[in-house]
Amino acid sequence: MNIGEAARTSGVSAKMIRHYEAIGLLPPSSRSDSGYRIYSSNDLHTLRFIGTARSLGFTLDEIRQLVSLWQDRNRSSGDVKTLVVNHITQLEQKIAEMSAMRDTLRALAETCDGNARPDCPILHGISTHCAPASGSINSSRPGAKAVAT
Amino acid sequence: MNIGEAARTSGVSAKMIRHYEAIGLLPPSSRSDSGYRIYSSNDLHTLRFIGTARSLGFTLDEIRQLVSLWQDRNRSSGDVKTLVVNHITQLEQKIAEMSAMRDTLRALAETCDGNARPDCPILHGISTHCAPASGSINSSRPGAKAVAT
């Protein structure tokens, strides 16, 4: 099976399959005489594993660890669980940050008429409520604690 | 006030202040004879506005629009509200995605003993549940619907 079919079957784009190989997340696949990548059903299994892990929000680095645990017959399930629990914690932190943002914005939006006049409590709120930057886990939207209303 | 003090006062790092200026989010500040950036209290106000907006999860592009609305005396509050409501929707989408991930992972983690033995329902779950990629709004962790358990 070549890369296109592997991509279609696994749900991981060909672009990303090559990328994962380049960064060592996937071992180099075998090649045809002409240099085309060839994937076995075993490779596909790994690919699907990665795709699933990605869809659960794991970073590529976490997935690297997951894959290596997955392929390690002498693993401790405790190591897997620790990794997962940490990831859950991070998810919850981000959910909390974003929920706070949403709540603040919702409160502001509720008081805004949203008409053709310029008076806008939303802009007023943003321009007067100070919001010191604060630490977050990663990039994305959550970059600071949401402003309190 | 020079950039360092402006950064301390506004909570936006000097690095980012320069960046925002470079991409046109902030107008070029005035300069001292020696080329140092100088910020007025007015500039600081804008800086704080941006910082607050950032902390509410707006992208720089959304903030660009917010700032221009903020400074437009002929704005319609409806335009502001639309922008904000859209942003709230996106936040909710991401919260939902991440909550789904968390739920799936929590369910998997609950069934895992987390001991020294290799048997691990988490890894089993990831390796057998297929999760087709699906659309998300932006990058970050949320990249696909969470796998159903």
Added chain:
DNA sequence: CTTGACCTTACCACTGTGGGAAGGTTCAGA
């Protein structure tokens, strides 16, 4: 006049993904 704390610009890094160019391969159909 030196020293340390500041400032300047200009790069490179990260994460994860996509786009595209320039070229080679494979296969079906005329």
Added chain:
DNA sequence: TCTGAACCTTCCCACAGTGGTAAGGTCAAG
């Protein structure tokens, strides 16, 4: 046998947002 479409290859660039760091200029206090 030739041709064209649909693949494949590698390589570079882009995105968002932030940080680091290097090489240099400036300013104020001692």
